[in-house]
Amino acid sequence: MDYLIIGAGAAGVSAAKEILKNRKKDDKISIFTDENYPFYYRPRLIECLSGEVEVEEIIINDEQWFEDNNINLHLGEKITEVDLGNKVIKSNSDQYNYDKLLLANGSHCFVPPFSGMDLENIFTLRTAADLKVINKAAEKAKKAVVVGGGLLGLEIAYNFAKAGLDTTVLEVAPYLLPMQLDKKGGDLLEEKLKANDVKVITDATTKGFDGQQSVEKVVLEDQEIEADLVLISTGVRSNTSLIENLDIEINNGVKVNSKMQTSNPDVYAAGDVAEYEGEIYGIWPPSLAQGRVAGTVMSGGEAEFDGYVRSHKLKVAGINVVSLGELNEEGDYEEEIIVDNDTYVKVIKDNGDKIGVLIVGQYSEQNQKLADVKR
Template sequence: MRYLIFGSGVAGISAVKEINRVKDQDIDITVISKEKDPFYYRPRLIECLSGDISVEDIIINDREWFEQNDIELLLGKKVTDVDFNNKYLVTDDNEEFYYDKLLLAQGASSFIPPIDGVDLGGVYALRNGEDAREIYEHIESCKKAVVIGGGLLGLESAYNMIKAGLEVTVVERADHLLQRQLDNAAGDKLKLILEEKHGFNFYLDAGVEKISGNKEVEEVELADGTKIPADLVLFSTGINPNTEIVEDKELEINRGIIVDNQMSTNIPDVYAAGDVAEYDGNIYGIWAPSMEEGRVAGKVMVGKDAEFTGFVPSHNLKVADVNVVSIGVLSESEDVDSRLDVDDERTYCRIFEDDSGELVGAIIVGDYENENDLLKEIKE
């Protein structure tokens, strides 16, 4: 049985590991990826911008691991076409790879808005190991950077560039930071802490008009005419699933490749998982659900029972070394009210309760001494 995995990220390799557990079948596993590095922990790529770690430091399974497990790993290969009827992929060097079962796990690309100047030198998006190396090499000769996007990845990228010695400005279209995770007051609290603790500069409720420079970026101009000097610009403005090579096929696609709870597509023997897959209208774009989707796909591909039941985001993390938590229900409704538990210089905590008084959600910024008990009660 020939298993072909298109993509070497967490979804693809999680599937590979499940397939590889089956020892009573004649199994041939091939992984094809345009990445040049073997499987690594993508969430830590951001730390490479500070120089504290390198891409090599976050590799989980190196080439030797794939060789030891008799898995063919083909890196630096771009897939250019798929023939679902005759069951094979074509790569940019005109090689054909046949399969009995195929997993599409080719991930996503960074979304870059159509702004004048995005093609100048010094303008980047961080998506893979090669990006991280190139950006850090540029950072070493820079003084001022602008990060466009004030979400989790944007703030962490800014923090790591500050650690590398740069003066960093974050531009965000929303009127507060982490719009998906925090309310206005919590976002404002986080902004204040980041300014005072780490020297962040912010422009909120701001759009970028254009990026200017002579071959290399020199400044970012906002919609209101404000000009920010910069010799590096980093976009952190979301992702686009990599569906290009299958968009003219019979595969069902909305924003991503549509899958059911077994990661099956509408084409027999073809599965999808990770950032390229859309389950129940959701493209999660984060590590944990991609790993689980990959595991489910791998099990189903070898005939085991498994299903993906969705993923409820729960953020409990450090944002630029500041504790940030958002869990459960994060807005008021007819059945849900909220109360402000703490709001001082160092901490913000808002708790959400339903009509029966049961805790259903919370937002925390800073150090909250009752955090563990609160989270435990919400999760129960």
């Protein structure tokens, strides 16, 4: 059996580890990635912006591990075509036959149609290669602007500030983290960030960028902000282009069932590229879980993915931010709010059941509050 996996991230490698458990003597496992690094902990890439952590320190399984487990790891080899009829995938240099194929090729950064995108020193951060280029530019930069005040944007901004850059975050919503927090929580987080040298501008509609050769200003609807380094963090999109013209069902991602099978029974998908019951999670834990299910089923075992309850735990400048369950849904819900000068806690209840919790700041009863949420 030839198992081919496109993508060496959380979903792809966790699938390979499950296939190893069921591997028969003549089975072959091959993993392809267009990156030059083996499996690394992508969420920690952001920490590398401050210079305190190097990419090499966040590698989980190095090349030796793949060799020791007899997995053919193809670094720096981009897959350009999938041929379903002949069960072949092709790269610029070769082609490979498969019996079972896993699409675990992740996602890419979404960039709105800003003007001035051809200027230098405007970046997105998705891979270790991106990081190396950004860090080189940051060595000469003084003023950084992060467009997008989501979870990743805030972490990026904090690490720029730690690196000594004058840093501003632009958030289009009226308050920070509108998908995870309410206004009170978002406003408290903003206060705490400002106290840690991260400037925040909300209700900020970015139009584009201005400068001669490199970026010099970020242009908003009502003002301009000086910047010699810009990082855009405005969400991601699934990498579906490889199979867009094939007979496989796609919506925003590649549609899969609970066994991570696509509409083609020999092709599976997991991680950021996969869409399960209308949901693309885009975070590490469900990518691992989906990869494990895919690898188990591909190699003859039984497993199912039954969804994932979103939970966000974030530390920015030492600020504890937790968001679990249903928080901003419309409906007749009860709210239990605990507030002091430094902490904000809200528990959302539906007919007495706790269905959501958000916390900004340190809270001694955090674990109990989270454990009580109905999943």
